[in-house]
Amino acid sequence: MAGTLQFSPDDRYNAFITTCREAPFGDGALAGTAVAVKDNISTAGIRTTCASRILESYVPPYDAHVVGLLREKGAAIVGKTNMDEFGMGTTTETSAFGPTRNPADPSRVPGGSSGGSAAAVAAGLVPMALGTDTGGSIRCPAAFCGIVGLKPTYGRVSRYGLVAYANSLEQIGPMARTVEDVSRLMSVIARYDPHDSTMLDRPYDHQPSAEIKGLRVGIPEEYFGEGVDPRVAGTVRDAIGVLEELGAETVPVSIPGMRHALAAYYVICTSEASSNLARFDGVRYGPAVDTRKSWHEAYQDLRLELFGTEVRRRIMLGTFALSAGYAGRYYAKAQVARRNIKEDFERAFCDADVIAGPTMPTVAFRLGEKTDPLSMYLSDILTVPANLAGIPAISVPCGRVDGLPVGLQLMGRQFEDERVVDAAFAYEQEVRA
């Protein structure tokens, strides 16, 4: 039954940038279900800020493909969630609208960049939310906040309407408290869209199954090595033990290309970002300012004023990596490293059906704890490989360390999103029972 949903949440964690007090909804599989949407996904008539001052008052005239699908299935779009500015960050602290807090411990970050979506779900404000994952941005906050998040196979969910940060890496994906809800939301958003040329027509239509007898689970040594908190590693190993009890067998695998993954990732994502964000020139977007200068000086001044530090840092890095004389040394090499990682995964998937490891090397940081960008970038080490390879990866809560949630990450072959969902579902059903 179509209607209107009243939505006035107690947003004590600053999960939302915009809330829709009266959210209309239609009929369908998600009729009347409140869904929060990350604020880099275009919503017609609802401002879409990317948590940036430059888009503070931007109201898109069109819906992203996934938003159209949500509306078609009757979902109520109740708000736009907080995030790292343009998706650049691991903590949701780079938002121009202030950081989101982690409902599991408000002194800590929710993870990033889909921290608002994760917090909204974890705090019970909405049952499900959309996030986007460029280098782990769905899985990291899911792990830190103790919910489930799926980064789908690249090309399985339309990116049309997603404000691009790093096109070749990012996907829109579902976040929810249970694997079943993640799967339900995925069934709605994974529908073919001719507007996205990188998409394949492989709709997701799946009921999770807990039957995983004989599933070969690959354990990459690299996911339990240096930099990973031993207590987190131990918690995840215990979770893998549960999978074994359910009839899965474990096999050792290796992703040797991992050692170049972060470097390759940051070169590629900053390169693409430098190009994608160039359109935000402070003239068509941003407050109207009469600078009385030449246009390129006006661009420069406004971009300095309206972009945050992390965004400017990444634009500078990407501009440098692509510039004449350096592109061969950085961009081209990063593409080679990316190919290597893809091949590593292909090899590993000869022996294993899914690959398991921790989602994040540590539990959630304290707000303001990570001040040095490099140490922040290092925490993406376990999530980034799946984006480089374009494979599906899910994070499911698997226990706590110091009272803070830990995520088990399960990665699968391209277009085998169903398989990682099933593995996560089996684990979840077992520990909940």
Place this chain on the structure above:
Amino acid sequence: MKTIVGLEIHVQLATRTKLFCGCSTDYRDDEPNTHCCPVCLGLPGALPRLNRKAVEYGLKVAKALDMRVPEESEFARKNYFYPDLPKAYQITQYDKPLAVEGTVEIEDDEGHEKIVRITRVHLEEDPGRLVHVAGASKYSLVDYNRSGIPLLEIVTEPDMRSPQEARRFLNKLRTILEYLGVFDGDREGSLRVDANISLEGSERVEVKNISSYKGVEKALTFEVTRQKNLLRRGQTVTRETRHFMEGRGITTSARGKEEEHDYRYFPEPDLRPLRVADRVAEIDLPELPVARKNRFMAQYGISLNHARTLTGDPKLADFFEAVAGVDPVLAATWVADTLLGELNYRDMSIAAVPADRIAELLDLLKSETITDKAGVQVLREMLDACAAGKPCEPPAVIVEREGLARATGGEFTPIVQAVIAANPQAVEDYRTGKKGALNFLVGQVMKETRGRADPRELGRIVSECLDTGGV
């Protein structure tokens, strides 16, 4: 000193919709910013979707120019800031163009056939258009109707040796594009040229954004003179970009340093690589200008010059074929020389001329119902009517009304006699062997008969009268 010219030509492909979205390309006469969507406005989140027709047109051109289509081509982003560029990058093709290594045959300055090599062709989108409001306005306006219009960039090797050759090349290229039906030459800005020119041994200058064929020849001619003068005065030619000022026919230096760009090309992540090489075989090419020219000579027995002129424009060639049935050689002369001359004079298009009426006119000429001279008169009346948007009367009606039917011998004997009587000096000159005198007398008779008589026949009658003294 050898002149070396290479060209980069941006051709607007005549697709119905834009290169990466479904917006219509026909924005002529429409308000600014009325043919726009999130994609061509570069709105956040919008994604490009490649127009199949544009690719097909590009491949058609590649095939017509005998080019090689690599297994894989790829779109790239060319990044730069400019207020008319909505995404701050242009989607184009960089190191993997659609096709490479082709040829176009032209006439060189001595009238010999020569080959101009084509380096590459690639697809790209047009940016928007800045409109600078007249007067010292504090702002400029942007019109995105043109944003995303598909362009095919055609790059030549520096194979042309004079501004005239460059113009002939462009004419030839335009003809091929028109034959292929991928290009509408009547649209504003449908063909824009950047010309590279150098004198052998000195630096190269690029003249940007010339929007007419005549402009290219003019700009290059200006550059040849300017560069020669520099060298003559012992100065050097600087490597630079120059603008052509159409109105004044000169080029001016674009500020060198600010124009220097680092475009930071990289593969467009939103589009997949193109694999279309195997589609080339399926493309059917129409008969192209060279083949049609050769066929015209063989099939209709007309001269090389006529065949060349008639095939220079597919519409003209079609027109000729529509009227050639009467008498191909007669038709060729009338269409290529007379009709084309009249059309040029009136700035009229061949499309405005009814072929059936011209065929009727040719019938009257062939049957010698009217003289050539009267034919021209009838033709002019017909064209005037067409130009004025009036119905074109059958030529026979015009002949009847104007009394232009060819006169027969007996009808003008009295006129001949009167002319001879009135010009004793000419008669005397004729008798003393001055041949020009006969032409003078014939001319006088022609004047009196308003072109209704055939000059050759008249000549015979006048000389007969003079020789027999039959005055």
